[in-house]
Amino acid sequence: xxxxxxxxSRGRQFKSVRPDQIILNMQTVNIxxxxxxxxxxxxxxxxxxxxxxxxxxxxxxxxxKFVCDQDITTSRxxxxxxxxxxxxxxxxxxxxQIQVVIELIGGIQPAKDFILKALENKKYVIxxxxxxxxxxxxxxxxxxxxxxxxxxxxxxxxxxxPVIKALRExxxxxxxxxxxxxxxxxxxxxxxxxSQQGCDFKTSLKQAQDKGYAEKDPDLDxxxxxxxxxxxxxxxxCFRQKIEFKDIFVxxxxxxxxxxxxxxxxxxxxxxxxxxxxxxxxxxxxxxxxAFLPKKHLLSNVEGVFNAxxxxxxxxxxxxxxxxxxGELPTASAVVSDFCDIVKRLSLPxxxxxxxxxxxxxxxxxxxxTDISTRYxxxxxxxDEPGVLAKIANILGRLRIxxxxxxxxxxxxxxxxxxxxxxxxxxxxxxEALIQMNSLxxxxxxxVVIRIEDGE
Amino acid sequence: xxxxxxxxSRGRQFKSVRPDQIILNMQTVNIxxxxxxxxxxxxxxxxxxxxxxxxxxxxxxxxxKFVCDQDITTSRxxxxxxxxxxxxxxxxxxxxQIQVVIELIGGIQPAKDFILKALENKKYVIxxxxxxxxxxxxxxxxxxxxxxxxxxxxxxxxxxxPVIKALRExxxxxxxxxxxxxxxxxxxxxxxxxSQQGCDFKTSLKQAQDKGYAEKDPDLDxxxxxxxxxxxxxxxxCFRQKIEFKDIFVxxxxxxxxxxxxxxxxxxxxxxxxxxxxxxxxxxxxxxxxAFLPKKHLLSNVEGVFNAxxxxxxxxxxxxxxxxxxGELPTASAVVSDFCDIVKRLSLPxxxxxxxxxxxxxxxxxxxxTDISTRYxxxxxxxDEPGVLAKIANILGRLRIxxxxxxxxxxxxxxxxxxxxxxxxxxxxxxEALIQMNSLxxxxxxxVVIRIEDGE
Numbered sequence: 062x063x064x065x066x067x068x069x070s071r072g073r074q075f076k077s078v079r080p081d082q083i084i085l086n087m088q089t090v091n092i093x094x095x096x097x098x099x100x101x102x103x104x105x106x107x108x109x110x111x112x113x114x115x116x117x118x119x120x121x122x123x124x125x126k127f128v129c130d131q132d133i134t135t136s137r138x139x140x141x142x143x144x145x146x147x148x149x150x151x152x153x154x155x156x157x158q159i160q161v162v163i164e165l166i167g168g169i170q171p172a173k174d175f176i177l178k179a180l181e182n183k184k185y186v187i188x189x190x191x192x193x194x195x196x197x198x199x200x201x202x203x204x205x206x207x208x209x210x211x212x213x214x215x216x217x218x219x220x221x222x223p224v225i226k227a228l229r230e231x232x233x234x235x236x237x238x239x240x241x242x243x244x245x246x247x248x249x250x251x252x253x254x255x256s257q258q259g260c261d262f263k264t265s266l267k268q269a270q271d272k273g274y275a276e277k278d279p280d281l282d283x284x285x286x287x288x289x290x291x292x293x294x295x296x297x298x299c300f301r302q303k304i305e306f307k308d309i310f311v312x313x314x315x316x317x318x319x320x321x322x323x324x325x326x327x328x329x330x331x332x333x334x335x336x337x338x339x340x341x342x343x344x345x346x347x348x349x350x351x352a353f354l355p356k357k358h359l360l361s362n363v364e365g366v367f368n369a370x371x372x373x374x375x376x377x378x379x380x381x382x383x384x385x386x387x388g389e390l391p392t393a394s395a396v397v398s399d400f401c402d403i404v405k406r407l408s409l410p411x412x413x414x415x416x417x418x419x420x421x422x423x424x425x426x427x428x429x430x431t432d433i434s435t436r437y438x439x440x441x442x443x444x445d446e447p448g449v450l451a452k453i454a455n456i457l458g459r460l461r462i463x464x465x466x467x468x469x470x471x472x473x474x475x476x477x478x479x480x481x482x483x484x485x486x487x488x489x490x491x492x493e494a495l496i497q498m499n500s501l502x503x504x505x506x507x508x509v510v511i512r513i514e515d516g517e
Numbered sequence: 518x519x520x521x522x523x524x525x526s527r528g529r530q531f532k533s534v535r536p537d538q539i540i541l542n543m544q545t546v547n548i549x550x551x552x553x554x555x556x557x558x559x560x561x562x563x564x565x566x567x568x569x570x571x572x573x574x575x576x577x578x579x580x581x582k583f584v585c586d587q588d589i590t591t592s593r594x595x596x597x598x599x600x601x602x603x604x605x606x607x608x609x610x611x612x613x614q615i616q617v618v619i620e621l622i623g624g625i626q627p628a629k630d631f632i633l634k635a636l637e638n639k640k641y642v643i644x645x646x647x648x649x650x651x652x653x654x655x656x657x658x659x660x661x662x663x664x665x666x667x668x669x670x671x672x673x674x675x676x677x678x679p680v681i682k683a684l685r686e687x688x689x690x691x692x693x694x695x696x697x698x699x700x701x702x703x704x705x706x707x708x709x710x711x712s713q714q715g716c717d718f719k720t721s722l723k724q725a726q727d728k729g730y731a732e733k734d735p736d737l738d739x740x741x742x743x744x745x746x747x748x749x750x751x752x753x754x755c756f757r758q759k760i761e762f763k764d765i766f767v768x769x770x771x772x773x774x775x776x777x778x779x780x781x782x783x784x785x786x787x788x789x790x791x792x793x794x795x796x797x798x799x800x801x802x803x804x805x806x807x808a809f810l811p812k813k814h815l816l817s818n819v820e821g822v823f824n825a826x827x828x829x830x831x832x833x834x835x836x837x838x839x840x841x842x843x844g845e846l847p848t849a850s851a852v853v854s855d856f857c858d859i860v861k862r863l864s865l866p867x868x869x870x871x872x873x874x875x876x877x878x879x880x881x882x883x884x885x886x887t888d889i890s891t892r893y894x895x896x897x898x899x900x901d902e903p904g905v906l907a908k909i910a911n912i913l914g915r916l917r918i919x920x921x922x923x924x925x926x927x928x929x930x931x932x933x934x935x936x937x938x939x940x941x942x943x944x945x946x947x948x949e950a951l952i953q954m955n956s957l958x959x960x961x962x963x964x965v966v967i968r969i970e971d972g973e
Contacts, residue, residue, distance in 0.1 A: 110808075111690045115689070119528060142956075164760065187533075215687070220615065223686070223688065225895075226683070226686060227683060229689070230854060230857070231671070231682045231851075232679065232850065232854065233571070233853070233854050235850055243724070272819045293848070305883060309883060311629075320895070320934065328894075328936075330894075333885065335970060335972075344891060346884045347884075348889070349959075352968045353967055353968070354972055355968075359818060362659060362818055363887070371972060374850075377677030377851075378844075379823075380677070380839060380841075381837065383837035383838075384835060384837070385834045385835070388834075390833070391833045394690055397649035397690045398686060398689050403687065424666065425759060425802070427800060427802075427803050428799075428800040428801065428803075438777070438780075438786075438809050440777060469665075470780065509777060511773075511808065511809055512806060512808045512809070513808065514791060514808040514809065514810055515810075515814075516791075517695075517835075
């Protein structure tokens with residue numbers, strides 16, 4: 062059982078942690094990391110840079126005891142003490158002080174053996190390994206169960222989007238009726254390029270590779286297998302049914318022609334590589350293939366390397382979770398969230414209150430609306446005579462508000478409606494401009510002002 | 518501390534729970550519910566209908582010991598034993614067997630006194646009360662902290678969307694840079710009606726009221742105050758700063774004219790009531806007002822009563838959480854997820870493994886692709902001569918595949934590209950049709966087929 066786990070003494074700290082960040086009365090959780098590639102590097106960065114924040118939130122010290130990789134000489138741009146790095150995986154798997162093993166090497170073997178060994182040694186495991194969980198999930202989870210520990214896998218689907226947590230905990234009482242998802246960023250990037258730039262499949266793939274969005278060997282991504290691994294994981298979790306991975310129908314995007322993309326658009330559709338999972342009385346309907354999707358569907362607006370999971374449940378209804386499905390820091394963020402869940406599970410009585418109550422010293426002023434700068438839409442009704450615009454422009458110019466566009470919207474008996482868009486300006490200046498405009502006798506009613514936000 | 522809480526003996530079960538659903542060796546968690554309105558009714562339904570599922574997932578029995586409301590005579594359409602219903606709130610607040618109090622009456626008082634009393638009596642509290650948390654959050658959370666218990670509030674923002682959990686746990690190591698959100702369904706419904714149907718504000722509001730999307734007194738929704746309460750809660754949690762609620766700039770939608778909506782559309786914008794929170798070095802920028810938002814932004818596609826929260830963080834990047842922001846079952850689903858988190862916190866050693874490992878008896882067949890029925894896009898290149906379509910239509914007709922549309926796309930040297938859309942048909946029939954079409958000498962290359970999905 063979890064509670065029977067022994068807490069090791071404090072392990073080695075990162076080189077970059079200042080002594081004042083180590084809180085001596087706290088428990089320490091020791092971590093072993095296997096796989097020092099892109100995601101592994103991201104995890105090390107986060108554990109290092111956010112050590113103080115995480116310790117405060119969790120009430121424990123975090124110590125990365127070993128980082129294991131075949132290659133420990135190439136620089137990753139993060140500084141680790143030398144004896145943290147090792148090529149000997151048994152140091153990670155068998156060290157009794159290590160409570161949590163993070164597996165980030167991917168692929169079935171040797172990852173599977175490493176994870177089974179870690180579980181046998183009563184270590185909690187975090188993995189981003191979708192192939193392994195999709196193809197051998199039953200065996201892995203059974204081993205965890207038998208050993209009284211658990212396997213966490215937020216990073217295996219949807220990168221930085223906390224969709225596993227949402228399904229497992231946030232929607233715990235819901236029955237999932239259907240999942241429609243875009244969970245392979247490479248394929249979605251290629252389809253977006255074809256649709257937006259009119260490039261053909263080969264050119265789009267080349268571009269994805271040049272930008273680092275596709276591997277040199279992009280097969281797993283474009284043939285749909287990566288999406289299939291992920292939908293198998295989601296299905297197992299949502300439907301609480303064993304899934305034979307080989308039963309999932311998988312079709313990739315390499316046969317999508319530019320013509321099909323164009324015809325789809327004309328018919329008010331988009332073509333997306335969808336991973337679908339639904340259940341009915343008789344069977345589970347789990348499959349991956351390119352599909353026409355109505356343009357107005359939210360998933361149709363998911364472009365580039367972004368991922369999104371659209372879920373329909375019996376209680377909460379339709380939901381969409383959207384975000385970056387890959388990349389160093391988004392994926393590492395998911396790994397670290399799993400780690401924090403494990404720490405809370407191991408040390409709840411020690412963990413601090415979740416609501417961050419102690420904000421006494423943390424009072425930051427909320428800005429007043431006149432502090433902000435943004436773009437503005439201004440509409441007003443003017444008398445229909447020459448020189449009106451000059452008067453308005455004068456006021457705005459004096460207040461350093463520059464005009465992006467002006468449109469006269471027809472002519473009404475009551476006057477001429479004028480619509481202006483400004484460049485970025487200070488709210489205080491705009492408010493002053495409105496007062497001055499209001500006092501002009503050429504303006505027939507108080508101007509309407511609406512702020513413009515880019516949402517970024 | 519949580520662990521010091523005493524476990525009460527098993528409380529009263531729901532009338533509808535069958536004896537075989539009560540597992541006698543399990544701990545029981547006793548719940549007291551205050552407020553038997555729409556959400557309260559939803560919570561009772563879920564606890565009742567999903568009792569077996571939740572007990573299996575959590576490893577404890579759940580018992581609703583008291584449901585307190587001023588009105589306990591009006592039928593809610595759920596059957597409860599008579600002595601569960603009470604008008605005496607002290608029964609809930611002071612019963613030593615009750616470990617979790619759910620407050621669903623809303624408003625500042627008497628909700629605040631009830632919650633403070635429950636906390637003082639070392640009970641965990643779940644609330645959907647956004648006004649109370651926004652205006653008195655510091656006091657409430659401090660009381661929880663002082664008493665070694667906690668307050669959960671997933672249902673206070675975004676209804677059924679697990680956005681609080683995502684921010685607190687899923688993104689635990691992230692620094693939130695900005696939040697742009699649509700978190701008032703009533704306002705968004707009105708703006709959608711104005712934009713899509715061309716109704717003016719008053720007509721749209723009336724329609725929202727007729728459909729039950731707006732209260733008889735819709736002020737809190739349309740004047741932006743409800744959104745402000747919610748963004749205050751998100752800001753406090755994300756920025757870990759005290760927020761003085763009165764400092765938040767709030768402007769509602771009642772002054773938005775149909776003209777502004779139209780001009781916005783012409784300029785490639787939508788008007789949305791946005792709740793915004795950003796932080797920079799000097800101050801927090803927290804505000805609620807209608808804003809122009811570029812049409813291509815994901816939030817611009819959020820229509821009707823749906824809510825969405827768009828977040829940008831330092832690690833995981835941009836994310837969107839979308840779903841039903843109100844309503845009986847979505848909101849109750851959030852309340853129940855909080856409850857399950859508390860149960861796990863109280864009883865972790867007893868809680869079952871999170872991965873639902875024991876699926877031995879649960880093998881449902883995954884359908885083969887030929888089992889499905891959907892609509893199809895079929896493209897082929899035909900020789901340029903009369904009668905081609907008749908031959909194709911014949912094949913499809915014999916296989917009961919009905920054609921929705923046919924388009925001839927220009928004329929090429931190699932032949933005439935023809936694009937067909939079918940109505941819903943069986944995949945097996947479509948595959949047979951393709952084989953037969955392929956054998957026609959009027960078809961010049963194997964047809965391309967793409968499935969059409971509505972994503973619903």
